[in-house]
Amino acid sequence: MTMNPATILVVDDDPLQRQTIRIGLEAKGFTVLEAVNGQEGLKAVNRDNPDLVLLDMRMPVLDGLGFLAGLDKPAHDLPVVVLSGVDDVAEAAKAFKSGVVDYVLKPVRNFEVLAQALRNALSRRDLIRQARQAEERYHTLVENAPMAVFLMGPGLALSFVSRHFEHMFGFAPGQILDEPGWLVSRAAPPDPDKLRRLIEATLTRQDKPRSAECRLIRADGSVAYCLVKVIPLGQDIVGLNSVEGVILDITDRVALERFMVQREKFKTLSSIASSLAHEIRNPIMSIGGFARRMRDKWPQAREAGIILEEACRLEGMLGRIQEYLNPVKLKTETCSVNASLSEALSVLAAELDGRGVATSVELGASGGHVQEDPEVLGQVIISLLRRVADIMPEGGRLCLRTCESEKFVHLEAEFKVSGNGGEPEDLLLPFDQAGAETGVPFAQRMLTMMGGSLTMESRQDQVLLSVILPRKR
Numbered sequence: 001m002t003m004n005p006a007t008i009l010v011v012d013d014d015p016l017q018r019q020t021i022r023i024g025l026e027a028k029g030f031t032v033l034e035a036v037n038g039q040e041g042l043k044a045v046n047r048d049n050p051d052l053v054l055l056d057m058r059m060p061v062l063d064g065l066g067f068l069a070g071l072d073k074p075a076h077d078l079p080v081v082v083l084s085g086v087d088d089v090a091e092a093a094k095a096f097k098s099g100v101v102d103y104v105l106k107p108v109r110n111f112e113v114l115a116q117a118l119r120n121a122l123s124r125r126d127l128i129r130q131a132r133q134a135e136e137r138y139h140t141l142v143e144n145a146p147m148a149v150f151l152m153g154p155g156l157a158l159s160f161v162s163r164h165f166e167h168m169f170g171f172a173p174g175q176i177l178d179e180p181g182w183l184v185s186r187a188a189p190p191d192p193d194k195l196r197r198l199i200e201a202t203l204t205r206q207d208k209p210r211s212a213e214c215r216l217i218r219a220d221g222s223v224a225y226c227l228v229k230v231i232p233l234g235q236d237i238v239g240l241n242s243v244e245g246v247i248l249d250i251t252d253r254v255a256l257e258r259f260m261v262q263r264e265k266f267k268t269l270s271s272i273a274s275s276l277a278h279e280i281r282n283p284i285m286s287i288g289g290f291a292r293r294m295r296d297k298w299p300q301a302r303e304a305g306i307i308l309e310e311a312c313r314l315e316g317m318l319g320r321i322q323e324y325l326n327p328v329k330l331k332t333e334t335c336s337v338n339a340s341l342s343e344a345l346s347v348l349a350a351e352l353d354g355r356g357v358a359t360s361v362e363l364g365a366s367g368g369h370v371q372e373d374p375e376v377l378g379q380v381i382i383s384l385l386r387r388v389a390d391i392m393p394e395g396g397r398l399c400l401r402t403c404e405s406e407k408f409v410h411l412e413a414e415f416k417v418s419g420n421g422g423e424p425e426d427l428l429l430p431f432d433q434a435g436a437e438t439g440v441p442f443a444q445r446m447l448t449m450m451g452g453s454l455t456m457e458s459r460q461d462q463v464l465l466s467v468i469l470p471r472k473r
Contacts, residue, residue: 006122007031009050011041011067012083013059017106021054024111030118038062042070045078052121053080056106057091064091068098077129079121083108101125148247151233154240155180156199168249170219188215188223189458199230202243206232213250220362222403222412223464225254252407255453255468280314287311335377337368337402337409337469344381345400351386356394362401368409370469372450380446380467383439384454385413388465393418404471411467 008030012018015036022032033048035041039062041053057064064082071078082095082103095103101121108114148169149162157180161173169186176182187195191214198212211229218224227248235241288311294304345352345359352359370377388398392415399414444454452469 005029005031006051006118007033007048008052008054008118009033009035009041009044009048010054011035011038011044011059011064012054012056013037014056017056017083017108021108021114024108025115025118028111028115030115038064038067038070041067045071045073050078052118052125053078054083054118055080055095055100056083057095058085064095065098068095068100077125079125081117081121147249150183150245150247151242152183152199152203152230152245153242154203156182156184156196158182159242165247168218168224168247169216183216186216188217191215195228198228199243199245202230202232203241206234206241208232216247218403220403221399221401221414222410223251223466224249225251249405251405251410255405255408284311284314288315331373332371333374334369335372335374337370337377337411338363339367340374340378340381341400341402341411343378344385347382348385348389352389352398355389355392355396357389357392357396357398359398359400362399364402364404364409366404368402368404368411369471370409371472372469376446377450377469380443381411383443384465384467387440388413388415391417407471409469409471411469413465414462415465416461417463 008025010018010021010025010032012021012034013036018034022034025032033044033050035044037059041055042062044050045053055064055067062070068080071080079101080095080099082100083106084091084103085106101124102117104114104117147162148165149160150158150165151160152158157178158176159178161176166172181196184192184196184199194212195214198210202208202210209229209231211227213225213227215223216226227250228245229248230243230245233242233244288308291304291308291311294301295308298304341361341363345361385398392398396416396418401412403410403412447454447467447469450469452467455466457464457466
């Protein structure tokens with residue numbers, strides 16, 4: 001592969017000096033251009049775009065310092081080597097402040113020395129360009145990658161975060177940089193200890209990258225499921241260990257996994273319930289018919305009435321199961337989760353006020369649009385909020401918010417429950433109030449049919465109910 005010869009611009013008012021340098025450098029393989037003073041030199045730079053300037057300091061019209069002051073290009077793009085006489089060393093020293101990379105004494109007698117000085121300057125320029133390009137590529141990659149990148153040192157303080165960090169979590173760099181332990185403090189329980197151990201182990205041992213899944217709380221209070229990977233970087237410029245880390249938002253992946261699990265659970269529940277209803281209905285009808293005949297034959301016998309009452313209750317439960325399993329036709333159109341939530345709160349306003357429940361609402365800016373049946377979606381939200389209000393203590397506070405990820409819309413409700421309450425997921429079990437509560441199982445079934453999910457989990461002393469719906473079918 002052939003390389004084009006470097007172009008050297010010689011700026012000198014002495015024609016004999018220029019001619020001598022031209023002959024000497026052309027013999028070394030350079031292409032040489034000439035300019036008689038600094039003003040002509042600036043024109044030649046803009047016109048011919050040389051690779052390097054060989055500059056005399058003392059010239060009429062515009063001297064070397066004036067030429068350097070008039071350059072538009074930074075020193076790392078256009079290296080300048082000064083031609084300096086013995087009496088011009090002081091001026092050469094001033095020129096170095098303007099970015100000059102080297103100087104040679106004139107008159108030039110050894111062109112091999114001059115050529116090597118020029119090659120060194122050009123090599124330095126190329127190395128600086130390569131380093132700058134690598135830095136720019138790295139910066140572009142970091143700033144545009146769909147992940148949050150950070151640097152961290154002792155004290156677990158962030159020293160750098162990429163632009164995507166603010167997009168992912170809602171915090172500007174000025175709010176979080178240099179604050180000890182900030183990232184660990186944003187982890188949702190019980191993940192803070194796990195995240196702290198992960199980072200401290202990598203900081204201390206500096207032996208290998210480590211990663212873990214954890215939940216981080218965004219600025220709006222919503223939870224992001226994240227994969228955090230921490231990479232050892234060794235010691236920084238002051239001799240302290242540091243690490244680099246990346247955070248991937250895997251909320252959508254977790255949502256998809258939940259959908260698959262809930263869909264399989266629903267299929268299993270439907271199969272068991274259908275089989276159970278079929279197997280139990282005939283014995284119940286027989287028992288009920290026998291109890292009616294007993295009651296008709298022996299009206300005074302209380303046992304027959306009790307048997308008949310229990311048979312009717314079981315028959316009603318089977319009816320609710322059958323109704324739960326009946327197919328529901330959904331009409332699909334664009335609707336807003338934000339609007340459905342606002343309408344649900346309006347419908348339930350009297351019930352919430354009656355229990356003294358205070359609500360705070362944070363709606364996502366984009367409206368939370370999904371392709372669903374708006375009437376069914378509204379009924380699902382009403383059923384869930386009614387159930388939440390029922391298990392909250394009177395005078396409690398209900399925090400509601402909506403947000404969006406790339407593929408899903410999230411609706412979250414955060415609240416306290418009265419009493420021990422057991423496991424949060426138990427609060428969503430169907431037919432738990434002596435068979436009287438059908439709203440929650442209906443809501444869970446509808447969400448499953450929509451391709452969404454419904455979960456409940458503990459967060460410190462609060463309970464978090466999460467509804468996730470796909471933005472598109």
